Amino acid sequence: MSTGTGEAIADTARLGASDAELAELRTSVRDFLATRADEAAVRVAMDSERGYDDKVWTQIAAELGLPALALPTEYGGDGYGLVELSVVAGEMGRVLLPSPFFSTVVLAATAVVASGDAVAAERLLPGISAGTTTAALAVPDRAGSWELAAGELGVRVTGSTAEVLLEGVAPLVVGGATADVVLVVADGPGGPTLYEVDATSAGVHRTALRSLDLTRRMARIDFRAARARRVGEPGAAVPVVAHVLDIATAALAAEQVGGARACLETATAYAKERMQFGRPIGSFQAVKHKCADMLTRVQVADAAATEAARAVDGVPGAPEPGVAAAVAHAVCSEAFLAVAAENIQVHGGIGFTWEHSAHLYYRRAKASQLLFGGPAVYYERLLRRAGV
C-alpha cells in the first residue's frame, strides 16, 4: 500500500498459524457448518427475506469469532492473515453458506484497513470484528471490472465541503440490501475516493435484485443526495481498490476451491453408488476420467489459491502477490465453473432438478467467475500484473 497511514495499519504484526492450527480452524468451522448450515438450512436461508440466517451469522461472530480472525488487533481483531481467512472462506464456499462474511469482512473491512484511515477504522472495525456491523463495498465503475478511472464512476460527490453528498447508482453490490454500512467509491474532487454511508439514512435507496447466485445476493443502491463521510485521503481510492482486489480475489479463490471440492466429492460419491448396466457408473472410464479431470482441476486450483494467500501474506518464498492473486482468480474461477458443470453431468437427470444441490453450486460458480469482471477482465489483468 502506498497511502500514508495505511502501512501503519497493514504492517502491524501478522500472526501466522501453524499447519496444526490451520487444520484445527478448518475442523471447527466445518463442524459448526455441518450442524448449522447443512443443505436444508442453506435452502431455508436463501429463501428468507434477508437471504441469510441472522442467528447463524451471530454465532459465527460470537462463538467462532470468524469476522475478527484477520482484522488488526488494535481494532478488535485477531491479527491473522489471508492464509487463515482462506480456510474460513473455503469452508463457507464448501457449503455455499449465505452470509454477510464476504461483503463485510473480505470486501468492506479490507477497504477500510487499506484506506489507512485510523479514525474510520476505529469507528467501523470493532463492530465488524464483533459481528454487530455488516457492511458492503460498492465499486460502481461502468464496466463492472473494478478497474478505476476518474470520470467513469456511477457515483459522484456533490454538495459543499462542509457536507459531502453522493449522487448516482451502484448497480451491483454484493450484500448491499442488508448491510448496515455501505462503503462506496465515488468520483470526488481529487479523483476516485472512498466514502462511508449509513445504509439506512435518507438518500440511500436499496433494491434487492433477483440474483443468479441464490446463496449470495446482489443489490442495486441509488444514492440521492446521500450524506457521506470520506474514508482515507481524497483521490486515494485507486490503490485501495487494487489492494482490495488482490485480497478479495484470493479469498474468493479459496471459496471457489471449497465449492469445487464439494462438487468433486458429490460427483465421486454418486459415481460409486449409481448403478447402470449392472455396474457403478464410476467403473466406466468415460465417467471415471471425468472425475479424474475434476480432481486435476481442483488440485491445481487449490495450489493456486493457497499460494495466492501465502503471497499476499508475504510468506517468504511465495511469488509476487499481484501475479499470484490474478493467477488464482483465473484458475479457480475456471476450475469451479468446469467442476460444477461436470457435477451436473455425472449426476445425469437428477442433477438437473431443483431439489438437487448441483444447480446451487453451478449458480455460485458462474456468478463468482463474473463478480470482478469475468474472464476478459481477469486474463487481461493477469497479463498486466505479469508485465506483458
Next chain:
Amino acid sequence: MPSEPDDSGMDQFVAEARAFLDEHATRRGQTSDEVVWGEGEDRITYFSTDPPDVEAAKVAAAKSWQKVRYDHGFGWIVGPREFGGRRLSSLHDLVYDGLEAEYDVPDTAVLSLIGLGMIGPTILAHGTDDLKRRYLPAMYAGDVIACQLFSEPGAGSDLAGLATRAVRDGDGWLLNGQKVWTSVAHHAAIGLALCRTDPDKPKHKGITAFVVDMSAPGVEIRPLRQMSGGAEFNEVFLTDVYVPDDHRLGPVDGGWGVALTTLMNERASVGGEGAGAAGRAVGLPFLTELVRANGRLDDAAVRRRLAELFADQAATGYLNHQALRRFRAGEQPGPEASVSKLMYAQNLTRGAHFAAEVIGPRLVADTGEWGTFSWTELLLATPALRILGGTEEIMKNILAERVLGLPKEPSIDNRSPFRELRRSGRAGE
C-alpha cells in the same frame, strides 16, 4: 531401507557439498530470465538429436562426473553404506540436487533416470547380497548403465500382459522375446527384464524378473526411430539369451512385485518445473517476445490465449512448490503426482501450439528465420508426453481409482491363465 536414514546434520552436509562442488565444478554465472529475441541457439529440443559421436562424448562425460561424485560421497546419497551409499535422507538428496544445479556439470540423466533412479532401488530391494555387491557399487560409481526391459509390442499400458518367455535351462534360464521403448539400451551394460515363466498362471502370477547382461549372445539392440526423427529409444530382441539363476531378482513367478518397486521409483519429477529448452520456450517471457516479434502483442485473441496458458503454467508451478514443501515436511509423494504429469504434458503441448498459431505459415518450412521452424521440434515431441511414463488414460485411472476410490473396470483377465487371454502381438511364442 533397513533402518531410518539420517536426517540430521544438514548444515554440515551443505557445507561439505558446497566445498566439493567448488573444488570439482564451475559455478554458473548469474543466469538471467531475460530473453533477447533472435539471439542464441535456435533450437527447442525435447528429445536428443545428437549425432552418435556427440552422444558418445556426452555419455562418457556423464560417467566420469558420476565417478567423481561417487568418490566423494555424493554418488548415492540415500544408499546403504555397504554398497557405496551415504545412508542420508531423500531431503539430503534433494538439497544436493539444488546445490549442484548452480554449477556447470555434465548431465547424468543417461545413468540416473532409469538405472540409478529405478533399477538400483529395485536391485537393492529384491536382489541377493551377491547381486547387490556385484552391481550396485558399479552402477552408482558410473561404470554400469542399466536399462529397463519392461514394455513389449503387445504389453504397453497392460504391462502384466508381457509375453517374453524365460524357461529353465540347467542352472539358468533361456530368454526369448522382444522388448520395446527401451531408453539407453545401446549404452547399457545390464537390463532388468520381466519375463513370462508360467503361462498357465494368471498374468500377474507367472512373471519373473532377471538382471540381463546386455552384451550376452542373443541380445540384439535396434534403434527405434521416433516420429520426431531421432532415435532416443530402442527395440531389444532376446533370442536364446542365457541368464544364470543367480541373476534372478526375487522369487520365480514373483516378478510383478519386483516390477512394482521399479515403477514406484519412477520419478514423480516427470511433471517437474519444465526446465530445459522446451520449458523455457513455452514460459511467459519467451512467448511474450515471440508475440511481440510477430507484431501480435495488441491482438486480443492472442493475449487471451497467452494469459490462459500462463495461468495454468503458473498454477502448475505452485502445485509443484506445494508438493516440494510437503516433501520437505516429511510427507511422501502420493498418486497425486499424476496431476503434475498431466498438467505438464498439457502445458507444454498448448505452449507449442500457441507458438505455432502466432508464427503461422512460416513455421511449416525452414526459411532460415530465427525462432520459426525450430518450433517443429517441440511440436513433434509433445504427442509423446501424453504417452510415456504411463498414458494419460492410465494416469486418469490411477487418479480415479487410487485417489478418489472409484471402482475398477470389471476385469476379465486377472483370473484366467495367461495363455487363454486374447492379446495383440505374439512375440516370444
